[in-house]
Amino acid sequence: MHTVIPRTPNSRREFDSYAVTAEFYDILQADEDEARVRRLYGREVAKARSGVLDIGAGTGRVTMLALADSRADVHAVEPARAMRTSLLTRLASLPAEQRDRVTVHPHPLDEAALHAVADVAVCHNMVGCLPPALRERLWSAIGGALTPDGSLFLQLPPARLPVRTVVRVLADKRVGEHIYGGRMTMSAAGYRIRTRVDYWVRNAKDVLREHSETFWMWPATRARLVDELAQHGFVPLPGHNDSELLAVTLRSGR
Numbered sequence: 001m002h003t004v005i006p007r008t009p010n011s012r013r014e015f016d017s018y019a020v021t022a023e024f025y026d027i028l029q030a031d032e033d034e035a036r037v038r039r040l041y042g043r044e045v046a047k048a049r050s051g052v053l054d055i056g057a058g059t060g061r062v063t064m065l066a067l068a069d070s071r072a073d074v075h076a077v078e079p080a081r082a083m084r085t086s087l088l089t090r091l092a093s094l095p096a097e098q099r100d101r102v103t104v105h106p107h108p109l110d111e112a113a114l115h116a117v118a119d120v121a122v123c124h125n126m127v128g129c130l131p132p133a134l135r136e137r138l139w140s141a142i143g144g145a146l147t148p149d150g151s152l153f154l155q156l157p158p159a160r161l162p163v164r165t166v167v168r169v170l171a172d173k174r175v176g177e178h179i180y181g182g183r184m185t186m187s188a189a190g191y192r193i194r195t196r197v198d199y200w201v202r203n204a205k206d207v208l209r210e211h212s213e214t215f216w217m218w219p220a221t222r223a224r225l226v227d228e229l230a231q232h233g234f235v236p237l238p239g240h241n242d243s244e245l246l247a248v249t250l251r252s253g254r
């Protein structure tokens with residue numbers, strides 16, 4: 001079986017995206033990504049006072065970290081139904097004390113009507129999913145959702161288009177008698193990056209199933225994002241030097 005779900009630049013509101021990927025997302029990527037999430041945001045999330053805003057929460061990696069390591073409320077914003085299903089399943093297994101602190105918003109952030117709910121916002125592996133015009137809406141919505149002293153921590157998207165096709169094989173994972181595998185193929189397509197992800201499940205003898213999903217990404221340099229965010233009242237936050245991370249805070253007295 002072969003499923004291809006194309007995303008066009010104007011299809012942000014096709015909330016069926018990740019319908020194929022959600023099944024494979026955690027089994028193929030969670031281990032590596034969990035360590036990255038803790039390294040990039042652990043310290044800031046633990047210090048959150050009023051709330052943590054997890055924008056593009058996916059299956060809930062940042063949300064779970066925030067619930068475990070802070071006492072603050074958590075707002076998990078996730079428009080894609082398939083990803084949200086994994087997120088809610090994960091939240092269902094939490095003790096009531098943690099589940100009572102997390103609210104799941106099933107919309108893009110700019111449609112979630114959140115005002116001053118958090119002092120820490122995180123965009124992990126999501127800014128590259130948005131074209132420049134939608135990034136502007138995202139920055140504006142984050143400015144509104146943060147308290148006046150709030151800060152935003154975002155994982156930088158690719159800075160530029162790939163010069164040649166890049167193939168990244170995801171490490172195989174065994175689940176009982178089956179091996180799950182995947183491969184990401186990224187190539188330049190005009191001013192965008194076409195990312196096709198192929199997944200397969202096999203047993204000792206055969207490939208049992210194969211699926212694909214295609215995403216579009218928009219590269220942006222750190223300098224460009226800093227400029228865009230400055231238009232929305234954000235300034236760089238000193239003391240954050242990780243090359244994968246951009247940390248900004250709202251300029252006081254906006």
Ligand SMILES: C[S@@+](CC[C@H](N)C(=O)[O-])C[C@H]1O[C@@H](n2cnc3c(N)ncnc32)[C@H](O)[C@@H]1O
Pocket residue numbers: 018055056057058059060061077078079080083107108109110123124125126129130138
């Ligand atoms: C590549 S996934 C990353 C998920 C999660 N942050 C992680 O790293 O595991 C990007 C997520 O951003 C979500 N997303 C896209 N546009 C969004 C928006 N405007 N507001 C909130 N979430 C959005 C998608 O539905 C998707 O689940």
